[in-house]
Amino acid sequence: MPSEFAQHWTLDPAIAFLNHGSFGAAPRPVLIAQQAWRDRIEAEPVLFFSHDLEPALDAAREALGAFVRADPDDLAFVPNATAGINTVLRSLRFEAGDELLTTDHAYNAVKNAMEYVAGRDGASVVIASLPFPGTSPESAMGCVLASVTARTRLAVLDHITSATALVLPIGELVAELTARGIETLVDGAHAPGQVALDVPKVGATYYTANLHKWVCAPKGSGFLWVRPDRQVAIRPLSISHGANSPRPGRSRYRVEFDWTGTSDPSAYLAVPDAIRFGERLMPGGWPTLRARNHVLAIAGRDLLCAALAVDLPAPDTMIGTMASVPLPAERSPGQVQGVDLYDDPVHDHLARLGMQVMVTPWPQRPDDGPWRRLVRISAAAYNDLEQFQRLADALPSAVTAATRPTDA
Numbered sequence: 001m002p003s004e005f006a007q008h009w010t011l012d013p014a015i016a017f018l019n020h021g022s023f024g025a026a027p028r029p030v031l032i033a034q035q036a037w038r039d040r041i042e043a044e045p046v047l048f049f050s051h052d053l054e055p056a057l058d059a060a061r062e063a064l065g066a067f068v069r070a071d072p073d074d075l076a077f078v079p080n081a082t083a084g085i086n087t088v089l090r091s092l093r094f095e096a097g098d099e100l101l102t103t104d105h106a107y108n109a110v111k112n113a114m115e116y117v118a119g120r121d122g123a124s125v126v127i128a129s130l131p132f133p134g135t136s137p138e139s140a141m142g143c144v145l146a147s148v149t150a151r152t153r154l155a156v157l158d159h160i161t162s163a164t165a166l167v168l169p170i171g172e173l174v175a176e177l178t179a180r181g182i183e184t185l186v187d188g189a190h191a192p193g194q195v196a197l198d199v200p201k202v203g204a205t206y207y208t209a210n211l212h213k214w215v216c217a218p219k220g221s222g223f224l225w226v227r228p229d230r231q232v233a234i235r236p237l238s239i240s241h242g243a244n245s246p247r248p249g250r251s252r253y254r255v256e257f258d259w260t261g262t263s264d265p266s267a268y269l270a271v272p273d274a275i276r277f278g279e280r281l282m283p284g285g286w287p288t289l290r291a292r293n294h295v296l297a298i299a300g301r302d303l304l305c306a307a308l309a310v311d312l313p314a315p316d317t318m319i320g321t322m323a324s325v326p327l328p329a330e331r332s333p334g335q336v337q338g339v340d341l342y343d344d345p346v347h348d349h350l351a352r353l354g355m356q357v358m359v360t361p362w363p364q365r366p367d368d369g370p371w372r373r374l375v376r377i378s379a380a381a382y383n384d385l386e387q388f389q390r391l392a393d394a395l396p397s398a399v400t401a402a403t404r405p406t407d408a
Helices: 028-043 045-068 081-091 108-121 137-146 170-179 228-233 252-258 271-281 285-308 345-352 385-407
Strands: 075-078 099-103 124-128 152-158 183-187 206-210 222-226 322-326 358-362 372-378
Touching (some): 028 271, 075 252, 081 108, 081 183, 081 222, 099 137, 108 124, 228 252, 285 372, 345 358, 345 385, 372 385
Parallel strands (some): 099 124, 152 183
Antiparallel strands (some): 206 222, 358 372
16 A cells, blocks of 8 residues: 555655655655745745854754764765766865775765866875675775775765665774774765764765655755864865854854855755754654664665566665665676666666666776666655566566666
8 A cells, every 4th residue: 555654745646756865755744844944045045044044054964963963064065976076076176196085985075176176286095895686885985995905095984875775884894994094975875874983983074965865855955964173174075264263163164065156045044944844744753664664665776676686786785775786687888888877778668667776887987897787666655566576577577678778
C-alpha cells in the first residue's frame, strides 16, 4: 500500500519517485515556510537585509547546530556541498609535488574541483580504488591508507558515496589519516538525515553537506563546518563586505560567510522547519525515520538483486537509506563517455514506465576500460515497498530492451 507519508509531498502520484538522493524533495510544510520567508523579505527588503537577516541566520544555525551536534559558530550556510568543497579547496594552497587523495567513488564535481586546484598549484590528485561490488569497511580502509604517501597533504573523502551509495567508515578513516599528519575534507552530501551525524566527532578538518537531500530542506541549502583553528584560512567563494567588517563579538569567518552579496536566503532560513518536520513525522523522531528508511532501502535492494540474480554488492552495515545494485552484464569499452546520469537507455525505459530511478555508469569515468551500469534506489518517507517491487519486476526487461542493440 502507498506510504502514509506521501501526502506531505507535491510529487507526481503517477510516478514512482525512487531517486530522492539526486536532488531531494521538500515537503509542503517546508515549502510553505520558505514562501513565508520570501513574503517577509519582499514586504520590506531593506529592513530585512539590513536588520532582520543576521539574527534569522543565527537562529537557523542554532537549529542546524543542534541537529548535527556542532557549535553554530563553526557552521556556515552554503548553497550545496559542491560549493562547500570548492570553498575549502580554493582557499588552500599547495606546493608542487603535493598530493591530494580521494577515491574512485568520489563525486565527479568534487574530482573536477580537486583537479582544478591541483593543476593551479602544481600538485596531483591520487585516486584510491575501492572495490565495488564486493566492498567492505575493512577493504575501504585498506585501499585508502595504501594510497597515502609522504607527499599526501589532504584527503577528500565521502561520508556516503554518491553512485555506489556506500556508508564509509569515515570516523576511522579520518582518525588514521590525522595520525599520519594529513588533513581531511569530508564530502557529507548525503549524510544529514540519512545517518546519525555528530560533525565534530567525525574528526575531520573540514566537513560539508547538503540539507536539500535527506533533511528535505529547500534546494539551495547546505552547510560547511570548519574546525576553529582552520577558520582563518577559509574564505567564501565571493569576497564581500565581511572581509573588512569591524564587528566585535563576531569572527571574520562568521561575518564573511553570512553576507556574500544579495541572494535569496529563504532556503537557509527554512532549515529549522525541515528539521522539525522530520522530527515530528513519526513517533521517535529522526532516529525512527532513519531506521524506517534504512529497512526499506535494504528490502528494495534485496528485491533488485533477486530479480537480477546478482549477489549483494555490499554489507548491510554500509547501507543507509540508498543502495546501488550493479547490472549483471559487463559492457564493452568505448560505449560510454564521461558521466551521463539522465540520458541512459535503461533509465529512459523505466521512466516511460512511470519510475524515476538513477542509472549511472560504473566506474564513473570508464575511459577505455570495461564498465557496467548501476541502479541506485533511494528510500524516502514517501516511498513504499510496492514501488520497489514494481522496479524489480520491470528491471530485467528494461535491461534487455536497452542493451540489445549494442550487444550485437
